[in-house]
Amino acid sequence: MPLLDPLFLKLAQFAPLSDETRWALVEIIGGVTHYQPREDIVTQGDETLRVNLVLEGWAARYATLPDGRRETVAYLLPGDLCDVYGTMLEVMDHSIGALTPVTAVYFPASSLFELMNRDKALAAALWWATLVDEAILRQWLVSLGARSAEARLAHLLCELLLRCSAVGLVQGSAFHLPLNQQQLADATGMSIIHMNRTVSGLRARGLVSTVGGGLTVPSFDALSAVCDFDATYLHQTRASRVRASIT
Amino acid sequence: MPLLDPLFLKLAQFAPLSDETRWALVEIIGGVTHYQPREDIVTQGDETLRVNLVLEGWAARYATLPDGRRETVAYLLPGDLCDVYGTMLEVMDHSIGALTPVTAVYFPASSLFELMNRDKALAAALWWATLVDEAILRQWLVSLGARSAEARLAHLLCELLLRCSAVGLVQGSAFHLPLNQQQLADATGMSIIHMNRTVSGLRARGLVSTVGGGLTVPSFDALSAVCDFDATYLHQTRASRVRASIT
DNA sequence: CGCTTAGTTGACTCTTCTCAAAAGCAGTGG
DNA sequence: CCACTGCTTTTGAGAAGAGTCAACTAAGCG
Numbered sequence: 356m357p358l359l360d361p362l363f364l365k366l367a368q369f370a371p372l373s374d375e376t377r378w379a380l381v382e383i384i385g386g387v388t389h390y391q392p393r394e395d396i397v398t399q400g401d402e403t404l405r406v407n408l409v410l411e412g413w414a415a416r417y418a419t420l421p422d423g424r425r426e427t428v429a430y431l432l433p434g435d436l437c438d439v440y441g442t443m444l445e446v447m448d449h450s451i452g453a454l455t456p457v458t459a460v461y462f463p464a465s466s467l468f469e470l471m472n473r474d475k476a477l478a479a480a481l482w483w484a485t486l487v488d489e490a491i492l493r494q495w496l497v498s499l500g501a502r503s504a505e506a507r508l509a510h511l512l513c514e515l516l517l518r519c520s521a522v523g524l525v526q527g528s529a530f531h532l533p534l535n536q537q538q539l540a541d542a543t544g545m546s547i548i549h550m551n552r553t554v555s556g557l558r559a560r561g562l563v564s565t566v567g568g569g570l571t572v573p574s575f576d577a578l579s580a581v582c583d584f585d586a587t588y589l590h591q592t593r594a595s596r597v598r599a600s601i602t
Numbered sequence: 603m604p605l606l607d608p609l610f611l612k613l614a615q616f617a618p619l620s621d622e623t624r625w626a627l628v629e630i631i632g633g634v635t636h637y638q639p640r641e642d643i644v645t646q647g648d649e650t651l652r653v654n655l656v657l658e659g660w661a662a663r664y665a666t667l668p669d670g671r672r673e674t675v676a677y678l679l680p681g682d683l684c685d686v687y688g689t690m691l692e693v694m695d696h697s698i699g700a701l702t703p704v705t706a707v708y709f710p711a712s713s714l715f716e717l718m719n720r721d722k723a724l725a726a727a728l729w730w731a732t733l734v735d736e737a738i739l740r741q742w743l744v745s746l747g748a749r750s751a752e753a754r755l756a757h758l759l760c761e762l763l764l765r766c767s768a769v770g771l772v773q774g775s776a777f778h779l780p781l782n783q784q785q786l787a788d789a790t791g792m793s794i795i796h797m798n799r800t801v802s803g804l805r806a807r808g809l810v811s812t813v814g815g816g817l818t819v820p821s822f823d824a825l826s827a828v829c830d831f832d833a834t835y836l837h838q839t840r841a842s843r844v845r846a847s848i849t
Numbered sequence: 850c851g852c853t854t855a856g857t858t859g860a861c862t863c864t865t866c867t868c869a870a871a872a873g874c875a876g877t878g879g
Numbered sequence: 880c881c882a883c884t885g886c887t888t889t890t891g892a893g894a895a896g897a898g899t900c901a902a903c904t905a906a907g908c909g
Contacts, residue, residue: 369690418744421830426748428740443616443730448737448835483690485732490695492739493675497665499746500791501673504865535887544747546866551888565888583668588695751897782855793898798857815855815906850909857904865896872889879882 358384358460361410361434364522368591369483376477383466390414390453396437397451403441405461409433412457413533417541418449427542429492430454430515434522439467439481455533483590490588499544502582504553507543509582512563512572517589530572539570557581605631605707608657608681611769615838616730623724630713637661637700643684644698650688652708656680659704660780664788665696674789676739677701677762681769686714686728702780730837737835746791749829751800754790756829759810759819764836777819786817804828 359380363372372380385405390396396407396414414431428449431437437451442464471478491514498507516530540550554570557563562578564571572578606627613619619627632652637643643654643661661678675696678684684698689711718725738761745754763777787797801817804810809825811818819825 416740418740420744420748424748426744428743428747440729440733443726443733444737444837446834448837449740479690482687486687486690489736489739490691492736492743493663493665493696496675496739496743496746497667497673499743500675501667501671537887547887548867548889549865551890552865555889568887587693590691590695784855794855795857795899796897799897802857812856852908853906854908855904855906858902860901861899863896863898865894867894868892870890872887874887875885877883877885879880 358410359408361432361522362408362436363434365434366480366484368521369480370476372477372480376474379470379474380462380477383462383470385461385463385466387458387460390457390459392453392455395450395452396457396459397447399447399450401447403438403444403447404464406439406441406464406467407437407451407459407461409435409437410458410460413454414451414457414459415454415538415542416449416451425541426544427538428495429488430542432515432518432522433524435488436481436484439485442468454538487588487590490590494588495542504543504545504549505556506582507545508539508550508553508557509562509578510584511539511543512570513575513579513582513584513586514589516572516575516578517586517591521591528573530575532570532572534569605657606655608679608769609655609683612681613727613731615768616727617723619724619727623721626717626721627709627724630709630717632708632710632713634705634707637704637706639700639702642697642699643704643706644694646694646697648694650685650691650694651711653686653688653711653714654684654698654706654708656682656684657705657707659700659702661698661700661704661706662785662789663696663698672788673791674785675742676735677789679762679765679769680771682735683728683731686732689715701785734835734837737837741835742789751790751792751796752803753829754792755786755797755800755804756809756825757831758786758790759817760822760826760829760831760833761836763819763822763825764833764838768838775820777822779817779819781816 359377362380363377366372399419409431410433412433415427416429416431417425417427419425431451441447471481494510494514498510502510512532515532516525519525519530536550536554537547540547543550545553554563554565558565561573562581564573606624609627610619610624646666656678657680659680662674663676663678664672664674666672678698688694718728741757741761745757749757759779762779763772766772766777783797783801784794787794790797792800801810801812805812808820809828811820
């Protein structure tokens with residue numbers, strides 16, 4: 356079924372799912388929902404009875420600070436599941452909101468658990484996805500703690516390019532990112548003004564271009580050089596890394 | 603067995619383990635190892651065949667940058683397991699090193715998986731621990747992205763106080779942290795000099811004191827006020843939160 | 850008592866933030 | 880077709896935060 360293809364493509368980086376598993380997943384879909392930009396998919400304090408899956412568009416995990424500032428701690432792309440094991444914690448300690456128009460489905464947590472109990476290959480693939488999410492979180496921490504503003508942005512773009520590529524969202528050689536500078540600033544811990552100047556810096560060197568909203572990366576290799584990007588932490592298989600290496 | 607008590611105390615925050623589970627864990631211990639400060643417990647690139655458990659002392663997950671700088675992305679305290687599901691990824695994408703003298707045991711990953719398959723209560727408790735680790739990672743990200751240096755340090759200290767308290771490492775009302783300023787700087791993305799000035803700032807206000815190495819926190823409440831600390835993300839049960847609320 | 854490590858302080862530089870305002874760019878309605 | 884509006888991007892200037900270099904002090908240890 357094409358509906359869940361982004362998930363299947365993503366998990367195929369670890370191991371392809373069998374047709375039986377795919378059908379079983381389709382059968383336990385609880386519903387499809389559309390979200391507008393800025394709309395919450397899950398809000399801090401919500402109970403964790405559903406496992407959401409983004410199919411189209413971009414979303415973000417974020418925390419809101421007492422002064423109203425928003426800090427993004429993860430991006431969710433098509434194929435990304437939100438909190439497979441979330442029911443282990445009673446409530447969400449942060450929110451998930453749409454950044455662009457988003458189409459998502461959800462699975463009842465109980466149905467998904469039941470399926471994972473029967474289907475060890477699926478369980479392993481979802482563990483893998485959870486661990487990669489954690490590795491991404493660690494890399495973001497390294498970025499904020501130790502990389503310059505420019506390297507921080509470049510590293511983020513490299514990561515997003517590879518993640519998008521894995522789910523078939525990179526056509527040809529250029530990668531286009533549908534986020535505005537405020538959204539990028541929230542994720543990199545910069546003010547929007549500094550983000551603007553950082554973008555300008557990369558653009559002046561031809562590493563990104565800004566046409567029609569968002570950023571476009573013409574060459575992965577050139578960009579990865581400015582931030583010593585090492586893709587190991589994404590734990591993609593060799594096959595998918597080769598597919599991703601379109602520069 | 604008192605040996606694994608830190609782990610049992612930690613997991614009791616989610617749900618107490620049965621005696622059977624405790625004995626089963628003791629039986630699959632693969633070995634005990636001691637580490638000196640600066641010594642690696644696991645090194646980037648290592649295969650993930652063992653699951654380490656810290657029993658005494660402090661360790662840290664860290665990444666090394668091209669310029670030699672070290673960024674700490676997590677602290678491991680007594681009771682903390684390293685990468686229960688690590689075998690899902692082929693190699694470690696970062697290192698784990700001792701900060702103080704450390705005593706650790708390890709479980710062969712295969713034995714632990716087998717036990718978790720039989721013992722759903724244990725599996726659930728370890729999932730819980732993994733999810734809390736991820737929540738901590740997100741909070742560190744919020745700290746680095748959006749909090750001031752002073753709030754960053756205060757938030758870290760509040761977190762460590764509660765985590766230590768949960769495993770019985772806080773005696774009386776004062777909490778002592780056996781880390782030096784360089785180690786704290788590595789974890790908060792500051793230079794050691796700025797960490798020194800930040801510590802001085804908190805000390806001048808009586809929020810921490812420095813006697814005989816490391817930091818001591820006399821009052822949790824006073825410190826939590828300077829960083830708007832909200833302990834929800836640690837997902838401790840009410841019982842353990844009450845126990846932890848010694849100020 | 851000298852050695853080593855950790856903590857402290859000062860001076861200076863550079864990154865990044867804040868405030869403020871202008872410019873570019875849709876979509877809307879007259 | 881054009882003014883109007885709201886949103887995003889861009890630019891400037893000054894201030895604050897944080898890093899670097901360098902030197903000095905304090906504390907543990909053989």
